[in-house]
Amino acid sequence: MVGALDALFKPRSVALVGASANPSKLGNVVLRNLLHGRFKIYPVNPRESEILGLPCYRSVLDIEGPVDLALVSVPAQSALAPVRECVKKGVDVAIVTSSGFRESGPAGAELERSLVEAVQGSKTRLLGPNTMGVFVPSRRLDTLLIPKDKSRRPRRGGIAMLSQSGAISVSFLERAAASGLGVSACVGLGNKADIEENNLIEYLGDDPATRCIALYLESFADGAGFLTAAGRISADKPIVLLKAGRTAAGSHAASSHTGAIASSSDALIDDVLRQAGVARAYDEEELIDIAKALSLTGSIRGDRICVVASAGGYGVVAADYVESKERGAGLRMAQLSPETRSELEKVIPEFSSTSNPVDLTAGVTDAMYDAVLGLLQRDPGVDGIMMSLELQPPNVTSKLVEITERRAISEGAPIVVSAFGGERTSALIRVLERRGVLAYPTIWRAVRALQALAERGAYLKRRKTRSEDPR
């Protein structure tokens, strides 16, 4: 499978069956997205001789050179013949993008079976049907069905995204682009008639560009296989999963979306995922929030959090979220050492609190933030720092961005920033994000990130203990 998947992630040649000269057609949008790729591109359409300056082929069989990847972008009813031709041509991977297969009822399921039969026993593997295809920025490979001006793509980076929903992967990419987060690859799984998540997880496990894997799944192709694949990889690369269809209503909805079939109970899934070291997200925002934390910061060594804020109210809300098990992260508020507290007393305002949360009050200055973060990072009783950043205090300047960046990348307890407010605050978060500082627009999302980092730390510790245990 790995050989075939190389063709999916780094093809040298791509054919587009259903290429169109009409700018309003999907077959034209996709061709334009492919044009700047680092591979040969062959448009296929029996009714055209040239599209966008490229010679057009009647069929993949008419292409002289080898074809690593073929995109079959024709209606469901017409997809079988070109897939058969792909098999005959010896194409490594055929991606069928159209819907109207298993998710649409018995007739579509029959069509899907015929696609699978067509590739069975051949060297050709099938991605989809019912998928947006693949996006690999390092190769400029972009088969997504949406023009770039309608949906921004992110830069190259360490997060791989696998998704059973095209829309969720596209909005994931948009959010990543907006946050300056980089992506190694994004693959739409569609109906998973052949290639499924486990094949891809195994492949990405060995991909040096991928540091973290984010998954949106409505069903497991093979639950045991997933746990094996995830368990093998998650020692090196964190995995975060949004498993939708966790209620009766959701799993009913999933069956008409991607033909997914409900599996085990949700609580059981929870338990098993934890054992395999897979972080769990419950929605589209948490998925990218956690992927961001795991790819940028990795883990924290324990669950003792120190909160620092210039606004006492945010300190209180943060403390509640750190500690509460029911509505919160179930972490612990760190006990600061007597040394840290007496050092804090020297730098923070007179009426401020040196216990946790550390309250810097509206009298805060840039230098105070710098000194306090440094002291907290060095306290051995602090595993992670949650910094609630407010722009309103009069002596806070734009230098705080550099200070926060320097502290965030320095030795000592990792820092997660939270900043809630209007447009100026949103702009601050974007600046911090682009500098690689873990920053979120609400207290809860920052605490949730710390929770994911603490769980990752605990998992890595368990794993180390197990491998050192002689029994």
Add this chain to the structure above:
Amino acid sequence: MVGALDALFKPRSVALVGASANPSKLGNVVLRNLLHGRFKIYPVNPRESEILGLPCYRSVLDIEGPVDLALVSVPAQSALAPVRECVKKGVDVAIVTSSGFRESGPAGAELERSLVEAVQGSKTRLLGPNTMGVFVPSRRLDTLLIPKDKSRRPRRGGIAMLSQSGAISVSFLERAAASGLGVSACVGLGNKADIEENNLIEYLGDDPATRCIALYLESFADGAGFLTAAGRISADKPIVLLKAGRTAAGSHAASSHTGAIASSSDALIDDVLRQAGVARAYDEEELIDIAKALSLTGSIRGDRICVVASAGGYGVVAADYVESKERGAGLRMAQLSPETRSELEKVIPEFSSTSNPVDLTAGVTDAMYDAVLGLLQRDPGVDGIMMSLELQPPNVTSKLVEITERRAISEGAPIVVSAFGGERTSALIRVLERRGVLAYPTIWRAVRALQALAERGAYLKRRKTRSEDPR
């Protein structure tokens, strides 16, 4: 008290003790914020004869005319004398902004007691100390301690905000401004040495401009009084409360922030609030999200939600959140009537689902959204509609904004929009918000809004039944 509070919300004259000619001083910032108010303004500072073109007074006692409201903006240690002068002058309300009182320890608590003693038995009421003061856009009354260019203020509207944290109220105002939400008043409660939340709730209950009250509290000044006040008002005006300090760590933090003392258990609070018809928020974002829903849409009549999406994946995530009691809203997915389903079949694409969630697929058009929303709004089995809006499908245009707006204000089940994505999606949400459409950037926040609306509907129904019940 109501007479005095008139002076807080609609003063005819305002004195600023601690007015400063130095633009970097707080006493100058506040004076500039006050300059355009619909009231007389008297700067007080014994060392100046004129500030910003206004004659300056040595003391409030030197002011010839009556003073309704006095802002005492001097350090804690110097606050007592001017407060005593306010009493002597017969000022209705004195606001003490500085910190360094009860929240800072025994000496500060002693100072605070002396302030309270100074006003006791007089006509003068005290707001604070340790408060940002008051913001009333209809009177252009703005005592907030932050320049307008550092923190945008919202327009005039129906939400009143009372807060025991200055920073949380300021960021609430910034978020309201960014969303085009209007505010009737915002009051910083500070240490609540005299005027407390119940006085203000009673007052705002009779204020025709206020349609909804949002509260951030770290403690209840008088729990029984709160329930009485809230219960009386919440039949007409919804109340939403963020009660911080719900854990041991949070309530410890609250004690050093505003000197709040932990009261009852959190579960008890939950129960009692529900009986009084008070919605509960758990953080700064939920507080404004719920206030927005309650002030714009009021309530929905039941808990049967229909989800409509062009992206199947979002339909699945939404269905999970609607139904799940553990991690979700615990509402019900509506059963569409056979009539609705057969009408839907005529307008939505062939492979789409006519059950709930209704899946419009990427083939969705503006007209399809319009027709589908109309059908769902008329189905008697649908109490609320959650519309997941995606901008990526090729036939979705900017006309969808007007269609959504028209449907949202028409008869039939209310609509809540969710749209997750990058910059274009954020811009769409801002446009919808400014047109008064309830819109949120994630599935969960939209479903959470529907939950608040359903709880409000259930409360109003219970209340009606009780009042009709002859027993």
